[in-house]
Amino acid sequence: MSQSIAERLATLKIALPQAAAPAANYVPTVLHGGMLYISGQLPMQDGKVAFLGTLGAGTEVAEGQAAARLCAINILAQAQTALGDLERIDQVLRLTGFVNSAPDFDAHPAVINGASDLIADVLGERGQHTRAAVGVANLPFGAAVEVDAIIAVKA
Numbered sequence: 001m002s003q004s005i006a007e008r009l010a011t012l013k014i015a016l017p018q019a020a021a022p023a024a025n026y027v028p029t030v031l032h033g034g035m036l037y038i039s040g041q042l043p044m045q046d047g048k049v050a051f052l053g054t055l056g057a058g059t060e061v062a063e064g065q066a067a068a069r070l071c072a073i074n075i076l077a078q079a080q081t082a083l084g085d086l087e088r089i090d091q092v093l094r095l096t097g098f099v100n101s102a103p104d105f106d107a108h109p110a111v112i113n114g115a116s117d118l119i120a121d122v123l124g125e126r127g128q129h130t131r132a133a134v135g136v137a138n139l140p141f142g143a144a145v146e147v148d149a150i151i152a153v154k155a
Helices: 005-011 061-083 110-127
Strands: 027-031 035-041 091-098 130-136 145-153
Touching: 005 110, 027 061, 035 061, 035 091, 061 091, 061 110, 061 145, 091 110, 110 130, 110 145
Parallel strands: 091 130
Antiparallel strands: 027 035, 035 145, 091 145
16 A cells, blocks of 8 residues: 555655745636646745755755755645645646756756655655746746646546
C-alpha cells in the first residue's frame, strides 16, 4: 500500500503553510470543470519573500532551486485550501516556472527542478507533469522565482 499525500509530507518533514492571500486584483485559485488553476506562487515564508535576486547575477542555482521548491510548497498549500484534501488531486498537468534571470543565464530548467522534484516527491505518479521554465527580467517584489500550476481534480 502506498503512502497518502499527508504521510509523504510528514516523511519529508513538510508542514504546509497557510495559503497566501493575493497581492493584487486576482484570486489565488479557480476550480472549473475538474481543473484547478493556481496563480503564480512566490517563494513566500512567514509572510515575506524568502528568496530575492537575479539568477546569474549574484543568486546561485542552488538558491533558485530552494526558491522553486518553496513555490511548490505554496502551490500545495493553495491546493489544500481550494480542495480541502490533497487526495482530490488526480494529476498535476502543468507547472510554469518563471526565473528572475540575468540576460546570459541559461539554467532555468535546473532552477525549476526544485519545484518539479518537490511535486513528484509529494504526489508520486500524480505529480508527473508538463512544464515550462522561462527566464524573465524581473518578478514581483524582487522574487527569484515564481511558479504556477494546472491540476486535474477528482470529482
